[in-house]
Amino acid sequence: MSGLVDKSTMQTSFRFKLKKFLNVTNCSTKITNGYGQKHPKTSDWRKTWWESFEETPLYAAIWTYLGYGMLVIVGYIRDFLRDIGLETQKSCTEPKIPGFVPLYQSWENFYTRNLYRRVRDCWNRPVCSVAGAYVDVTERLTHDCGWNFELTDNFQHTMNFGSYNYLGFADNVGPCKDSVDKTCKRYGLSSCGSRQELGQLDIHHELEDLIAQFLGVEAAITVPMGFATNSMNMPCIAKKGSLILSDELNHASLVLGSRLTGSTIRTYKHCDMEDLERKLRTAIIEGQPRTHKAWKKIIIVIEGVYSMEGSIVCLPEVVRLKKKYKAYIYLDEAHSIGAIGPNGRGVVDYFNMSPSDIDIRMGTFTKSFGSAGGYIAGSKRLVNHLKCNSHSSIYSPVMPPPVAQQIITSMKIIMGLNGTDEGRRRILQLKDNIRYFRRRLHEMGFIIYGNKDSPVVPILIYYPSKTVAFSRECLKRGLATVVVGFPATSIIESRARICLSSAHTREMVDRALNIIDEVGNLLRIKYSNLAVPRWCEDDKNANDIL
Amino acid sequence: MQVGTASGCENPTSYYFNQRGIWLTYVLVIFLAHLFILSMPFFTTAIAWTLTNVLHDIAMFVILHVTRGTPYMLDDAGTARKETQWEQLDQGKQFTPTKKFLTIVPIVLFFLASFYTKYDKVHFVINASFCALSVIAKIPWFHGKRFFEINKW
Numbered sequence: 167m168s169g170l171v172d173k174s175t176m177q178t179s180f181r182f183k184l185k186k187f188l189n190v191t192n193c194s195t196k197i198t199n200g201y202g203q204k205h206p207k208t209s210d211w212r213k214t215w216w217e218s219f220e221e222t223p224l225y226a227a228i229w230t231y232l233g234y235g236m237l238v239i240v241g242y243i244r245d246f247l248r249d250i251g252l253e254t255q256k257s258c259t260e261p262k263i264p265g266f267v268p269l270y271q272s273w274e275n276f277y278t279r280n281l282y283r284r285v286r287d288c289w290n291r292p293v294c295s296v297a298g299a300y301v302d303v304t305e306r307l308t309h310d311c312g313w314n315f316e317l318t319d320n321f322q323h324t325m326n327f328g329s330y331n332y333l334g335f336a337d338n339v340g341p342c343k344d345s346v347d348k349t350c351k352r353y354g355l356s357s358c359g360s361r362q363e364l365g366q367l368d369i370h371h372e373l374e375d376l377i378a379q380f381l382g383v384e385a386a387i388t389v390p391m392g393f394a395t396n397s398m399n400m401p402c403i404a405k406k407g408s409l410i411l412s413d414e415l416n417h418a419s420l421v422l423g424s425r426l427t428g429s430t431i432r433t434y435k436h437c438d439m440e441d442l443e444r445k446l447r448t449a450i451i452e453g454q455p456r457t458h459k460a461w462k463k464i465i466i467v468i469e470g471v472y473s474m475e476g477s478i479v480c481l482p483e484v485v486r487l488k489k490k491y492k493a494y495i496y497l498d499e500a501h502s503i504g505a506i507g508p509n510g511r512g513v514v515d516y517f518n519m520s521p522s523d524i525d526i527r528m529g530t531f532t533k534s535f536g537s538a539g540g541y542i543a544g545s546k547r548l549v550n551h552l553k554c555n556s557h558s559s560i561y562s563p564v565m566p567p568p569v570a571q572q573i574i575t576s577m578k579i580i581m582g583l584n585g586t587d588e589g590r591r592r593i594l595q596l597k598d599n600i601r602y603f604r605r606r607l608h609e610m611g612f613i614i615y616g617n618k619d620s621p622v623v624p625i626l627i628y629y630p631s632k633t634v635a636f637s638r639e640c641l642k643r644g645l646a647t648v649v650v651g652f653p654a655t656s657i658i659e660s661r662a663r664i665c666l667s668s669a670h671t672r673e674m675v676d677r678a679l680n681i682i683d684e685v686g687n688l689l690r691i692k693y694s695n696l697a698v699p700r701w702c703e704d705d706k707n708a709n710d711i712l
Numbered sequence: 713m714q715v716g717t718a719s720g721c722e723n724p725t726s727y728y729f730n731q732r733g734i735w736l737t738y739v740l741v742i743f744l745a746h747l748f749i750l751s752m753p754f755f756t757t758a759i760a761w762t763l764t765n766v767l768h769d770i771a772m773f774v775i776l777h778v779t780r781g782t783p784y785m786l787d788d789a790g791t792a793r794k795e796t797q798w799e800q801l802d803q804g805k806q807f808t809p810t811k812k813f814l815t816i817v818p819i820v821l822f823f824l825a826s827f828y829t830k831y832d833k834v835h836f837v838i839n840a841s842f843c844a845l846s847v848i849a850k851i852p853w854f855h856g857k858r859f860f861e862i863n864k865w
Binding site: 222227276652658 | 724727728731732733734736737740741781782783784785793865
């Protein structure tokens with residue numbers, strides 16, 4: 167096999183991608199009204215499935231490269247001026263001791279020093295209130311272009327469209343706060359022991375039973391840190407001799423967890439079911455790398471909602487592949503639990519599938535429950551195994567009782583067990599916000615990625631300067647947003663990532679849309695050439711594709 | 713790589729030359745630089761083309777084969793620090809479309825320069841030697857080789 171990079175790594179056009187996706191089972195290649203006609207069992211989910219990833223316009227890509235090139239040249243000139251002494255050296259430099267090998271290579275900090283530092287005020291902004299629907303952003307001034315910041319006494323009351331707060335529980339008033347107060351007084355702040363050393367309290371049992379009931383599985387365990395839920399528990403479920411097939415855009419915790427297992431890792435293209443099937447077949451046919459023995463187990467690691475792209479994994483296809491090739495699924499629902507699905511139960515609920523199809527369901531409480539930590543849920547056997555063997559059961563303390571109480575109260579509200587329909591209201595408000603916001607942005611002409619139901623909305627702004635300008639201009643007008651640029655995304659896909667919440671009223675969403683419209687016109691970032699989709703809040707004209 | 717609290721792919725150098733529009737940008741920059749040189753009144757066409765060819769080859773040699781490491785910090789425990797940019801492209805795989813493209817561009821420039829200098833002997837020697845420098849450096853055998861202890865550590 168030659169070393170040629172195969173065609174699937176070249177970016178394909180949106181139409182081609184959509185065609186390929188809708189006809190996974192090798193039917194006619196004509197785009198029909200949402201599903202392949204020769205497919206024997208047409209599942210209902212394809213009728214309302216819609217996502218778009220419009221390609222970067224060529225002129226925007228070229229100007230972006232030229233922009234970065236210009237920044238690099240200016241960076242070199244400034245570095246040269248600093249070297250010869252015409253400009254003061256503001257960063258900490260290593261003393262040059264003769265005879266000693268230098269410890270650091272100063273070119274490695276080039277990007278941080280010359281590009282990131284200049285626009286540092288768009289990230290890590292200190293806030294002085296709870297990050298709910300509104301947040302108070304403290305004012306920071308810099309007199310030397312980002313080297314040093316000075317805090318003033320002022321703050322700005324802005325609308326918060328940058329926090330993960332999908333169901334609006336990130337607040338310091340309300341029933342959650344009252345119950346957490348009581349729990350603090352009763353249990354204290356921590357039980358100071360790990361699960362295997364008598365740290366587990368009755369509140370943790372209650373929480374785990376509640377999680378199991380919420381998800382419709384047999385049992386669950388909780389871990390006090392969301393990242394560690396993946397990195398500490400994956401080594402228990404796979405070892406050397408297994409195969410992990412993970413999506414190329416999986417989160418760092420999943421990547422670290424997969425590496426710590428010691429098994430072979432193969433990545434497949436993002437949400438590309440044909441690539442996944444191809445890799446599964448090749449792996450099963452060829453076996454382990456050198457010995458060609460059969461794999462001990464094959465685990466497909468997917469996320470419910472990918473927060474950088476806003477895409478939702480097409481779970482029915484993955485489950486079909488899993489059943490066909492006898493693999494296991496590890497589903498990370500960090501962003502989808504609580505935010506997706508008619509009852510807020512995640513992707514499994516969204517596609518109306520049976521919970522027993524997914525072997526290991528993982529999620530975090532940080533996003534929709536206003537708390538911290540994560541859970542892993544599945545069969546009783548799995549959970550017992552994790553309780554005995556997981557690093558987090560042995561070495562880390564259990565979840566603090568007040569944190570657990572916050573989850574219990576918020577989960578009961580979502581499930582409706584507290585007697586009100588507040589949970590129902592929040593879920594519907596979130597869904598309404600998502601559809602409305604996305605539809606209005608499509609109508610305005612922005613390029614946004616993702617599924618029509620995903621609460622994370624990436625607005626594509628390709629140029630580095632415009633990305634930063636978007637963040638600053640929105641803040642000036644009272645909208646706090648998060649922008650992501652080169653290191654976390656590829657060079658030509660810088661974006662602003664908006665996270666919607668049920669705490670945002672329709673009036674707030676309208677105001678935010680007006681601000682984004684104004685800034686979009688000012689910066690000329692309305693690149694879209696796609697026809698405006700015709701779905702709307704109540705799915706009436708769902709899925710009329712192009 | 714890590715900047716602030718955002719972290720991304722392994723080594724952006726290995727894939728950014730495959731992305732949409734970068735080949736076109738590269739050719740565009742060469743074309744604009746050539747137009748700039750051509751617009752100088754004291755250069756004849758022959759000298760302008762030879763200058764473009766030579767300057768392009770020197771610039772690409774320095775950028776791709778002399779500069780080592782990355783302008784950003786990576787999590788790879790220093791493996792990319794000793795490799796030149798060319799060796800980092802596509803994570804060291806040979807005969808990828810990017811590498812083929814980057815090998816062809818100096819050759820095409822050499823052909824164009826030979827044509828516009830009307831195959832003059834002196835110009836030919838200069839153009840050919842710089843083109844050879846550029847192309848030989850990209851041959852797979854030279855992957856990882858260091859000569860005369862230059863760039864070794």
